[in-house]
Amino acid sequence: MAENLLFEIGTEELPSSCIAEGIKNLKTLMEERLKQNRLGFLSVETYATPRRITAFVNCLEEKQAIQEKIITGPPSAIAFDRNGNHTDAAVGFAKSLNVDAGKLEEFKTERGTYLGIRMIEHSKSTVEVLPDLLKNLILLMSFSKQMTWGDYTARFARPIRWIAAIYGDDVVRFKFESIESSNKTYSHRILGAKPVIIPSPLKNENSYFEFLNKKCRVILNPEKRKEMILNSLKNLEEKKWEKKFKVIIDENLLNEVVNLVEFPNVLEGEFPDEFLYIPKEILIKAIQHHQRYFAVVDSSGEPATRFIIVQNGIEDKTGEIVKGNIRVLKARLNDAGFFYKEDKREDFKIWLDRLKGVIFYSGLGSLYDKSLRLQKICNFIAESLEKKGVLKKSSAKESIKDRLNRAGILCKCDLVTNLVVEFPELQGLVGREYAREKKEKEEVAEAIFEHYLPRFAGDILPETDTGSILSIADKVDTIAGMFLVGNIPSGSEDPFALRRKASGIILAALKKSYDIDLLKICEFTAGLYIKTVNFKNIDSQRTVREMADFIIARYRFRLEKQNKRTDIFDAVIETGRYTVVDFDLRCKAVEQYLEKEKIERLSEPMVRCKNIIKGKNFSQVDENLLNEEAEIKLHNQAVLIRNRIKIYMNSGKYHDALLLLVEFGGFINEFFDKVLVMDRDEAVRQNRINLVKDCTDVYYIFADFSKISQI
Incomplete structure (x- = not known):
């Protein structure tokens, strides 16, 4: 039972x-x-x-459960003599198991036929x-x-x-x-x-x-604890506050608080209104971060003096717990207010000069140097996107390149402000608020905050073009620098959070449909470092490839997290092209195709081609040496379909491109059925091998379908 x-x-x-x-x-x-x-x-x-x-x-x-187990011994070839009797090898095997040799039987395995015995593994x-x-x-x-x-x-x-x-x-x-x-x-x-x-x-x-x-x-149950907290907050909002105030529910903070208590008890505190001069976002973050309080806003969305404490089971009958928490929060807000006032005396010019004395990483220059690189990387990305028509070419007085240049040079300034030095969790938020106060363009101010996104798994992504491009540039710059000095993540070790940065690049590019070429961006960024830093024994081409591989590998990780097939990624990556949106669309097209069709119609013709050309040398196809009708037809189709596939993919018709490849497989199969590739004539033979290589390359425009499992 x-x-x-x-x-x-x-x-x-x-x-x-x-x-x-x-x-x-x-x-x-x-x-x-x-x-x-x-x-x-x-x-x-x-x-x-x-x-x-x-x-x-x-x-x-x-x-x-009872389990039957087959134990194999010697191969049948040596288990019996000429007369069909058991040999010493068979008898010895039976003896080792304490069974009679007569109970042994033959079993066919992948390695051949072996003598063995079925044994029942009894249950405990x-x-x-x-x-x-x-x-x-x-x-x-x-x-x-x-x-x-x-x-x-x-x-x-x-x-x-x-x-x-x-x-x-x-x-x-x-x-x-x-x-x-x-x-x-x-x-x-x-x-x-x-x-x-x-x-x-x-x-x-x-x-x-x-x-x-x-x-x-x-x-x-954590979900029950969360429900208790949310119900208490709702009760406060609707009954006690009569909907005049609202608690800001930060999902990450809520999940953290849920896991800090065994029996949640919600308390309400109030701090003096003298702190309301602190900018809204900074004030809210200061309330939330260290003490895990929930901030409250009024009906207009402005910060209120109320705040919420989630206590671990203790009822505050005397009010002493709330008083203690108010004292703690007042001290924190006093500090935040003091440093904010100190920062108001300074400006971006002072902070930029201060960045020159802050090392980004040993051997990679200062944060000021990084800011200059970011301007160049942003412009490189913007130009490539303009050429592809993703970004409109600006002819206005202020172009996106102007905004990128300004955001790129200012985005690290808040790291040397008094407020961020004291409260590092406010980086980005402080930069945005100070940029607004200094009358910078709103998209520049927003980009200063957005370039840190995403900060953790499931975080929001940049919304503006300026913020998205700057975010990608900043992360590529950090990855490039760390790879060039040999700080490459291994195993679970990733002290510079490079995997998170790589994921951020992929997510930001996909969100904005930026079909950026990772290889080219990595090459450009590495080149900026190499111009100013003397790296010893560095193979720049290899390092650039490793960087691009590292970044695109986070796409595979994303598939794993979504419980999707990773063999599709393995097939698409074999093409060696690292343009992010194109990569994503090819993966999705194959995934959708496999929902209704089997991979064999794509993989089998390609496998036949790959088997023929393995280890061979190639040159151009000589049309004068094409004699058979099937090979002439295949050559013509290879040229035609190669061009049509590229046209389809460039216009976003990836499914149609796959159907073309399915059609192409029919011509390949006809060719192999009717034409002997390994002709006696060496020139004809080599020409047919060249033709098969061309056919393989047609498939490689999309993927190496031989990498996809047959399910």
Whole structure:
């Protein structure tokens, strides 16, 4: 009979960033380990709070599934003598398994026919399997930030303090370091902090939710904690404030706060209105960032003096908690206001001069040097987009190049302002506000903020052309510099967040339909560095290719995150073309084609061509040596279809281009069926190989379809 399994790892306070990792990690590992151990189950659900990561396995079978296993021994060729009797090799193999040689039988494998035996792997009870399974599962869990504690060798996000493991009515007994598993959990640290026996058996995860809520004052499900917070905020807005004020819900802040509390309690504070002179965006960010408060605006959208605190379970009956938080926020706003007033005495000219003394990175010049490069990279991108008709060529008094030049030289200035030096999280926001105050063009001011986007996964992307181009230029410049000095990400190490920057380039280009050529941009940017910096033993062409490969690889990562086929990416990348929108459209066209058709109609003719030309030398096709009707027809079609495919792709008709290639495959198959490529005449033979190479190149305009799996 199937029973439910509860498995909980209790810890010291987990960082908010570790909780999502823990939920995902535990679910994946639990499912994998149960399947590996042949334990059937209905589903695995995982949840977490700052002090516990919990898995609930629904309907876990009471014993392992029986498995038949084939063990192979010697090849049949040496397992029998001339008379059909078992040889010493066969007898020895049977003896090693403690079976009679007469029970051996022959099995056909990819390597040939072998002598072997079918053996039944008997099942163990789930209670027998779980102790080692759960212990090893803890060891396998990994986090971006881990630690050891005490004298233990195990690593985890925070020290483990308890382990609860219950299958049906049974406690799953095992020891992890010095901690013995039990049927006990712990209540809220502040609202009780005592061990509590978990009732068993648990009907489902909701039973455990109710138990933790009533007996431990813990809300295990993060979605429920979020719902509680949002309901409290809505209640404030509609009932207490009568819709005169509104809480600014920053989704990332909300998710972080949800993972900082086990039982959320919403409190309202108010700071003096003397701080409302601080620019809106800066004020809101100052309220949100360090103390994780929610800012409030009035009905006109202007900042209010109210702010929201989400406390971990504590009711503020005396008002002391709110008073303490007001003191903390006032100190922070005092600092922000002081530095803002100091900055108002200065201007961009002073900040630009100050940038000359700030090193971008050792050996790569100053931030001022970087700003000058950004101007040039922005102009290079803008010119290429104008040529493609993506950007309109400006004839007005102020062109986009003027805006890019201004934004490029100013975008790093806020890094040396007093406010950003003290509060680094305000970079970009401060630059935008100060640019507005100094009467810069609005798109220039917006670009100063936008060029940092996206700052994290799921963040907003630049909206303006100036901001989008500057964002791409800034990220390419950083990647180029780091690659040229050898700071290339490896494994999980990426101290300069180059992967995030590469993703930002791809996302910004796709959002704005900028068909930028990554190879050309990387080559141009690397060239700017090489003109001013003496790099030792650098192969610039190879480095440029590595940069472009690194950036476009984030497109593949994007497909993986969306659970889409990555073999399509592998096929398209083989063409060696790195124009972002074209790359995206080719991938999407193949994906859509495969929804209705099989890849064989594209891949098989190409594979036949590739097999013929492998390891051969090539030259131009000599039309005078084309004798057979099928080869003349194929040559004519190769020339015709090559041109038509390019026309279709240039006009965005990628699906039509694919259908042309399907049609082209028919001519290739006819050619191979009717013409002998390896003719006795060397000149004819070479000419046909050249023709097959031309046909292969026609496919390579779009993709290497041989890379796509047949499903």
